[in-house]
Amino acid sequence: MSLHGAPSSAELVEAVREWLERDVMSSTEGRLRFHARVAANVLATVERELEVGAEQHTAHGERLASLGVADDAELARSIRDGDLDDRLDEVSAVLRADVDARLRVANPKYRS
Amino acid sequence: MSGADDLSVLLADRLGGATITELSRLSGGASRETWRFRANGIPRIVQRQRAGDERDMSIEARVVAAADSAGVPVPKLIATGTSDDGSAFMVLAAIDGETIARKLQRDSEFSNARAALTGQLGSALAAVHSMPAVNGLETVDPIAYYTEMLDNAIASGTGTPQPMLELVRRWLIEHRPRPVEPVVVHGDFRLGNLIVGVDGLRAVIDWELAHLGDPMEDLGWLCVKAWRFGQRPPVAGLGEYDELFSAYAAAGGGDVDADVVRWWEVLGTWKWAIMCILQASVHLSGATRSHELAAIGRRVCENEHDLFLALEDCW
Numbered sequence: 357m358s359l360h361g362a363p364s365s366a367e368l369v370e371a372v373r374e375w376l377e378r379d380v381m382s383s384t385e386g387r388l389r390f391h392a393r394v395a396a397n398v399l400a401t402v403e404r405e406l407e408v409g410a411e412q413h414t415a416h417g418e419r420l421a422s423l424g425v426a427d428d429a430e431l432a433r434s435i436r437d438g439d440l441d442d443r444l445d446e447v448s449a450v451l452r453a454d455v456d457a458r459l460r461v462a463n464p465k466y467r468s
Numbered sequence: 469m470s471g472a473d474d475l476s477v478l479l480a481d482r483l484g485g486a487t488i489t490e491l492s493r494l495s496g497g498a499s500r501e502t503w504r505f506r507a508n509g510i511p512r513i514v515q516r517q518r519a520g521d522e523r524d525m526s527i528e529a530r531v532v533a534a535a536d537s538a539g540v541p542v543p544k545l546i547a548t549g550t551s552d553d554g555s556a557f558m559v560l561a562a563i564d565g566e567t568i569a570r571k572l573q574r575d576s577e578f579s580n581a582r583a584a585l586t587g588q589l590g591s592a593l594a595a596v597h598s599m600p601a602v603n604g605l606e607t608v609d610p611i612a613y614y615t616e617m618l619d620n621a622i623a624s625g626t627g628t629p630q631p632m633l634e635l636v637r638r639w640l641i642e643h644r645p646r647p648v649e650p651v652v653v654h655g656d657f658r659l660g661n662l663i664v665g666v667d668g669l670r671a672v673i674d675w676e677l678a679h680l681g682d683p684m685e686d687l688g689w690l691c692v693k694a695w696r697f698g699q700r701p702p703v704a705g706l707g708e709y710d711e712l713f714s715a716y717a718a719a720g721g722g723d724v725d726a727d728v729v730r731w732w733e734v735l736g737t738w739k740w741a742i743m744c745i746l747q748a749s750v751h752l753s754g755a756t757r758s759h760e761l762a763a764i765g766r767r768v769c770e771n772e773h774d775l776f777l778a779l780e781d782c783w
Contacts, residue, residue, distance in 0.1 A: 391759070398759055398762070432634045433629075435631055435634040435638060436638070444635075447635060451635060454631070454632070455769050455776065456773075458768075458772070459769045459770070459773055461766075463766075463770060
């Protein structure tokens, strides 16, 4: 169990998001209301990352290893320099999975 | 930068002693601010640069005047000059209408405008691209320019390495269209930079990114998926490619190669992804602390997704 006990960090973030959605957005208008919505969306992103981020991080590392690169910096450099030109189908499949993982956290409704 | 009182004095001075009333600020970007006011009762807009803005607003003023002469619907240029602190300003006629894309795409009051807009945008772009070169405008290699912006953000620690954007960069380089004789391009031609009334297009505004280049850049940027805001039609979420291309040709813009527009659409999506990184950088660097800017950094993946969709059959 967590050293910090309950609520978990995810539950704390959730509580603030609910307050933004329930109290702040309903009693504000215009620019402030818009910024409250942006804030609630940011917290929802953090909640999703807290939920699936660790698992996604592991899978991302395995995909990078399959291409023989240590991290995104090395992958980016290899693509720019043409070092992976004979494996672009594999590269593309890895990146497709990475983008899907990012979207699942940042904006799961975007995929259409 | 001085405030409203100083601006009011400056405007009165530069507009022949006009009575300045109702001066109110509309927006403040990173490099400029926009104010609305009345001069002797007539509604006007003034835009002025902030200290440190690298762009020269006097060039933009010349572009607006040239666009007007070429038959592009633009706000009339009323005055241009430099204030005492050295920042350039320009005064334009105020034009009533809507600039918010989502309203133009959805609200019932704009249904007639929606039916007319795609054709009007094609005609307006043909007029833009017929303008004679304006002194001070330069050509820009967008791949080189935005690669440098991305590399700088990564080097400064406000951006992270972007393998997907590198893969698309390779595609853009390998499929680059043949060079054409450069013309004046608007550089940011999308619904947010158009004033639209219930009858359709009233004015093309925000010429600060105008430069010399391939005219198809403006058509491609208009069709970038982000500007559709979830609507299906490819042209600004309003119309079909064929309608845009035929209006452009009918107004003298010439035949359009859809593959070239497609390339610029991909370039535009790649560029917008980098612009999202740069927006987040403005927050992360401390220049302007804002959770709104920070949140934009997490929208890069939307553009990455759009790039996969756009290139599905084209790799």
